[in-house]
Amino acid sequence: MSDLTANIAKANAYLARFKEGGVQNLIAGQSQPALAGASFENHSPVDEDFLCTVAQSGAEDIDAAARAAHDAFPAWRDMPAAKRKKILHKIADAIEARAEEIAFAECLDTGQPLRFMQKAALRGAENFRFFADRAPAARDGQSLPSPTLMNVTTRVPLGPVGVITPWNTPFMLSTWKIAPALAAGCTVVHKPAEFSPITARILAEIAHEAGLPEGVWNLVNGFGEEAGKALTEHKLIRAIAFVGESKTGSMIMRQGAESLKRVHFELGGKNPVIVFDDADLERALDAAIFMIYSLNGERCTSSSRLLLHRSIAGAFIDRLVARVNNIKVGHPLDPNTEIGPLIHKEHFDKVCSYFQIAQKDGATIAAGGKAPQGKGHYVQPTLFTNATPDMRIAQEEIFGPVLTTLTFESEEEALEVANGTDYGLTAYVWTQDITRAMRFTGALEAGMIWVNSENVRHLPTPFGGVKASGIGRDGGDWSFEFYMEQKHIGFALGAHKIPRLGA
Numbered sequence: 001m002s003d004l005t006a007n008i009a010k011a012n013a014y015l016a017r018f019k020e021g022g023v024q025n026l027i028a029g030q031s032q033p034a035l036a037g038a039s040f041e042n043h044s045p046v047d048e049d050f051l052c053t054v055a056q057s058g059a060e061d062i063d064a065a066a067r068a069a070h071d072a073f074p075a076w077r078d079m080p081a082a083k084r085k086k087i088l089h090k091i092a093d094a095i096e097a098r099a100e101e102i103a104f105a106e107c108l109d110t111g112q113p114l115r116f117m118q119k120a121a122l123r124g125a126e127n128f129r130f131f132a133d134r135a136p137a138a139r140d141g142q143s144l145p146s147p148t149l150m151n152v153t154t155r156v157p158l159g160p161v162g163v164i165t166p167w168n169t170p171f172m173l174s175t176w177k178i179a180p181a182l183a184a185g186c187t188v189v190h191k192p193a194e195f196s197p198i199t200a201r202i203l204a205e206i207a208h209e210a211g212l213p214e215g216v217w218n219l220v221n222g223f224g225e226e227a228g229k230a231l232t233e234h235k236l237i238r239a240i241a242f243v244g245e246s247k248t249g250s251m252i253m254r255q256g257a258e259s260l261k262r263v264h265f266e267l268g269g270k271n272p273v274i275v276f277d278d279a280d281l282e283r284a285l286d287a288a289i290f291m292i293y294s295l296n297g298e299r300c301t302s303s304s305r306l307l308l309h310r311s312i313a314g315a316f317i318d319r320l321v322a323r324v325n326n327i328k329v330g331h332p333l334d335p336n337t338e339i340g341p342l343i344h345k346e347h348f349d350k351v352c353s354y355f356q357i358a359q360k361d362g363a364t365i366a367a368g369g370k371a372p373q374g375k376g377h378y379v380q381p382t383l384f385t386n387a388t389p390d391m392r393i394a395q396e397e398i399f400g401p402v403l404t405t406l407t408f409e410s411e412e413e414a415l416e417v418a419n420g421t422d423y424g425l426t427a428y429v430w431t432q433d434i435t436r437a438m439r440f441t442g443a444l445e446a447g448m449i450w451v452n453s454e455n456v457r458h459l460p461t462p463f464g465g466v467k468a469s470g471i472g473r474d475g476g477d478w479s480f481e482f483y484m485e486q487k488h489i490g491f492a493l494g495a496h497k498i499p500r501l502g503a
């Protein structure tokens with residue numbers, strides 16, 4: 001039996017219970033269908049085969065979950081942090097123990113290749129351990145004495161929060177948002193993406209089996225415009241941590257305005273990788289390819305615009321074309337696959353539409369540009385050349401294995417092109433000139449920048465974007481800043497003069 005056949009058999013065994021029983025909500029520790037009885041079907045991007053039914057929740061399910069989170073909050077908030085830390089480590093242990101199941105489910109549900117998903121579960125466990133270890137110090141504050149008062153600060157958890165996640169690497173992203181919320185002492189209502197519900201369910205089950213009290217973490221499935229919208233509008237929900245498209249972020253801000261929601265947005269990107277002529281071109285090539293063609297190009301931090309110094313552009317593009325044509329597209333459970341099928345027909349159509357847009361606008365398709373015949377949402381890894389910065393392929397987030405190359409003559413021009421989009425999530429700079437690197441990174445409009453490196457995530461560092469790419473930061477203590485409220489308390493040191501009115 002080949003590796004692929006064996007992996008498919010294993011994945012089907014893991015998913016059999018969902019095929020049979022569907023993906024239900026988990027509210028106050030109880031598995032339940034949507035209260036109105038509605039459900040929708042979830043199909044695999046690999047072959048469009050039926051995977052499972054999913055609870056199609058509405059405002060009444062969100063209300064039940066928000067109330068459960070509200071009721072569970074005081075006890076979770078007041079639980080000694082050392083005990084919360086222990087539970088979060090137990091969740092991490094269980095994620096590691098079920099890493100294969102999580103990876104296989106994620107591959108079939110999202111189309112992401114196994115070579116990347118194998119690490120997704122372990123990264124999820126790491127997120128829980130990182131924030132678990134920080135839980136005991138989360139409430140620490142400062143002492144800021146004045147002549148008359150001993151002023152102290154402390155942080156308190158916000159209360160029940162809503163977490164809304166997208167379909168790209170859904171398992172990892174869910175842990176990334178939920179672990180710090182729980183460590184801070186908040187309770188959670190999670191609305192995962194409708195296109196990829198399975199691993200969110202496994203994760204919530206793991207949390208309960210690890211001893212998380214009922215109601216602390218509630219899972220409500222459904223569509224964005226129904227369940228998602230209701231969550232952003234619910235009065236008991238104090239904040240929304242959202243990962244998804246920029247235009248959805250705007251909608252959520254409007255929806256949450258009435259109840260004055262605090263929001264944290266991790267949104268889209270059109271991230272530049274800028275290669276100067278003095279760079280280590282071998283490493284720059286590897287990194288540029290990795291950052292756009294890994295994870296099916298469905299990653300917010302992908303380097304979707306390649307800016308090349310004109311003198312090196314021709315030779316660099318020749319090598320790029322050869323490598324792109326050599327990338328292996330295939331079944332996500334094949335260990336050799338580098339690009340799997342895109343998540344959904346809708347998204348597949350969107351990505352493919354850019355092949356025509358590129359040609360219509362006058363760019364060249366130097367590699368790929370087609371969808372192979374047959375079942376599944378497969379597209380060829382694609383490279384656009386002869387593009388100009390104002391073209392749609394250089395401005396819009398395509399969110400697939402599609403790279404647009406641009407050229408520049410001077411550092412000033414490179415900066416103008418790099419900053420010339422609505423987005424500002426990440427940027428990647430390749431140069432051996434340290435002075436130029438410092439000058440250039442200082443002027444780049446991006447929340448995260450790597451010099452002579454691909455994106456290497458280090459959990460204590462801030463993660464987030466500027467402009468249309470987001471509001472707020474995750475990582476390190478920044479996550480707690482979002483999920484907690486600063487509180488100031490002033491203690492009088494003596495009988496200072498109090499202004500007397502009406503005396």
Ligand code: NAD
Binds near residue numbers: 425
């Ligand atoms: P999306 O915005 O369509 O959906 C994300 C989530 O929002 C889903 O759960 C969806 O159901 C929900 N939603 C949709 N409409 C809603 C509404 N009106 N109210 C409340 N919830 C609503 O995004 P997607 O297509 O699932 O994901 C891809 C996008 O996510 C890309 O733009 C990508 O760049 C972005 N992303 C950003 C980061 C980051 O860290 N900046 C990370 C991953 C993905």
